[in-house]
Amino acid sequence: MLKRCMTCRKEYTLTPKDPQYKKFLLKPDSLYICRICGQSMQNDAQSITGLNPDMIDQHDKYVR
Ligand SMILES: [Zn+2]
Secondary structure, three states, X not given: OEEEEOOOOOEEEOOOXXXXXXHHHHOOOOOEOXXXXXXXXXXXXXXXXXXXXXXXXHHHHHHO
């Protein structure tokens, strides 16, 4: 499945092995963020807020 990263606008092919693949099967219009952007966003959030990535993940689940 082809997904465009909402941050860098590059297209990526998701395979069933990709951890996000299942999410898009269930919610095809979910926003996709590639691993590289996801990583740098986590780093940014971490340096700004001092939160660790686990806490951000939990917040993420709550918002959705
Ligand atoms: Zn990206």
